[in-house]
Amino acid sequence: MSNISMVEANLPPGFRFHPRDEELVCDYLMKKVTRCDSLLLVEVDLNKCEPWEIPETASVGGKEWYFYSQRDRKYATGLRTNRATASGYWKATGKDRAILRKNTLVGMRKTLVFYQGRAPKGSKTDWVMHEFRIEGPLSPPQILTLKVYVY
Template identity: 55%
Template sequence: MEKVAEVGKDEDQIELPPGFRFHPTDEELITHYLLKKFMEVNFSTKAIGKADLNKSEPWELPAMAKMGENPWYFFFTKDMKYRTGTRTNRATKTGYWKETGKGKKIRRERSLIGMKKTLVFYRGRAPNGEKTKTNWVMHEYRLDSKLSHRILPNTEK
C-alpha cells in the first residue's frame, strides 16, 4: 500500500518564488495526494517525490526531495517484515524508524479517511538502538483501510 511520509537538493528540485511554501494539512495530504496515488498508480505531483525509506538513511532524503525545505514529502511503498505477516519493516542499514505515541485519526468532515503516525529514527538495531543526535522525525500517513476497501473493486482488494 502506498503511503506518504513527511521527513524533516537535487537537480530535479523545483525552484520556487520567495515566500512560497508547500505545507498541506493532514486532510489535504490524504485527499489530494495519497488517495490520488492509491487510485492511479502513475499519479505524480511536482511537490512529492518517491523514496525507498528502507534503503535510504534520513540524512540522504533531503537530496531526494522535489521541492522546498524542511519538511520534505515522499511517497513510499510499505515494506513488510515477513512475507506472510502484517508487521511493517522500518529498518535501514544503520538504524530504524520507531513508532512513538498513538496514531492520530484524520477525518474529512465526520468520516475517518486516514491515520498519521509519528516515527523517530534510532541508530542500531531494535530494541537496543539509540536515538540519533540529529533528531530525525517522520510523520507517516496512510489511508483508512475501510476507505481503501470501499474504493477498490473486489478483484483488486
C-alpha cells in the first residue's frame, strides 16, 4: 500500500485535499526542499511517464494529482527545462502567475498543456498541469517543483 493510500484510508468521509497556491509553495514545496520529508505527496519523473500514467502514482482523490518533480535540464550546461516524454511534450501557456503570502512573493505558478507528437506539430490534449516553484529573496536553487495535474 502506498503512502498516499495509507493517508487516505485514515481520513474522514468527505475529506478533500484542496490547498491554496501559497499553501502548496510554503507548506509543501518549501518544507520538501528544506527538510526532505512528505508522506502525502510522492516524487514523479515526468520525462519517464505519460500524463495518463500519473493518476495511479500520485492520486490524492478526485481529478487532481499532486506530486513533486525534479527539474530536468534540456542541456547539461543550459537553463532550459526539458519537458518532453516518449509520446509528447508539455508546453507552457499564458504567463507565470505570482503567488503571494502576506503581500510577499513566495512562488510562481506556470500552466502547461500536454501535446502528443513532436513540436511544433503536436496535437493538443485535455491534460493540464500547474507547476509551482519557489521564488523570492530566500528561495533555494530551483531543483524541485511541485506539480498539480488537472484532468
